[in-house]
Amino acid sequence: MGRRSTSSERRRAGLALLLLAAVGVTGIASVDTGDPAAEARRLAAANESLREELRLAGSETFYLLLDAESRTLRLMLAGVTLQEYAVSRIEVGAPRLGFLERGLPAGWAGRIHDAGRLVPERERDRLVINAEEIEADAEEQEPQIPATPEELYPRPYRYFVRFAGGLALEIRPEGDGEWSPARGLRARAADLAAAVPGFLRAAPRIRITLAGEDASRLYRAMPPDTRLLVRGIAG
């Protein structure tokens, strides 16, 4: 038969639990690096980023939130996550002409980038009907099955969201399955062409890698005039 615990044992157990909780809290509170100045800089930057996010959440425009720490890209509106994509790789690119590399402007990562547009554009193929051409008594025709979103908007191997200040977000699918020498050459030529304006404007490029299906979904779903906020990248 089991022995019932005495009140002193219960007290001791309670104290032990309290002690454990206190140790835990202290541990959590002292996550900082030990350098108060560095911790203050980290907190100040994080708060600045939160303020920007709050500004975005208060607006009526769609925005992308790229978080380098959680490795996620989120499409958001009014503080609500509409879609979340896991990012397997994030790279920051600086424009280079010859062997001369252009430094990136200070603070490019912590601010909001406006007016993002998809390149290549996802153009909507619209059917236009004139009422005068419709015959009321025409025989009922078998309606055509419209194309699926995948058929309507096939994703290019890589695509960009270009923002007003010059920053570009490059999105690529994971793996080499879709890569081909011709695609590689085309991409190289396009990068060469983009390097000159990029160099002149000191415009950075962020390259992210998503799962193939996520990259396709994002390409099809990206609303026009999207904004971007990058978190957790120094710059």
Added chain:
Amino acid sequence: MNTTPMPPQRRGWPVGVQVRVRVRPWNTRRVYVIGGLLALALLGAGSGFRYRPVEAPGSSSPPPRQDVAAASVDLRSLRAEQRELQRKLDRKRPRGSYIVIDQTNNRLLLKRGDETLLEAPCSSGSGMVLHEGENGRTWVFDTPRGEFRVLQRKTSPAWRKPDWAFVEEGKPIPKDPAERIEYGVLGEYALHFGDGYLIHGTLYERLLGRSVSHGCIRLGRDDLRTVWRETRLGTPIYIF
């Protein structure tokens, strides 16, 4: 005295002999072309974008955007500010269930917090353009993007056919409002979210997943029942 000139020596260069090399113009051009190509190749080889991977989580140093002096740092106030900002952000998120519609991929999500209660195929606006005729009206059958709310809920809704429905069928627009009413085409339920747009059922479930509607969101019968059960007046709807 023999004045016959000596034949030029073929091998070796005699000391003191001046060698004159004729540079033809095409050679100069060739030098420029080759030089230019080399320069282009060099420029091309180095030009483009140089990528650096962003470090693993936790190892990246924070941006020193604000020069905070170590001595005057008040970490507690910064942390308190962070909590307050986070609270403000959290307040922006809907408390109960909400609907997210990806109109291009034709997917509807019913969510509560981070939890997805339902993911269902739907049909959004076809994007078709209908012209009434010369100097007539034009309708574009797009689904609007943005943040909306459920403004009205109806069971067994009747469809009050708008003008475009008659124009599209090549029929005259009726004068009698009763002639506009059609039953059974919107399914069991309809959720109005403004400007005549609805989430409703459909007779054409085989077309779900494709953009075929006139701007409304069509759902399959069982999915519509779930959405009806989980939503209230004022439930937020986000369409992108």
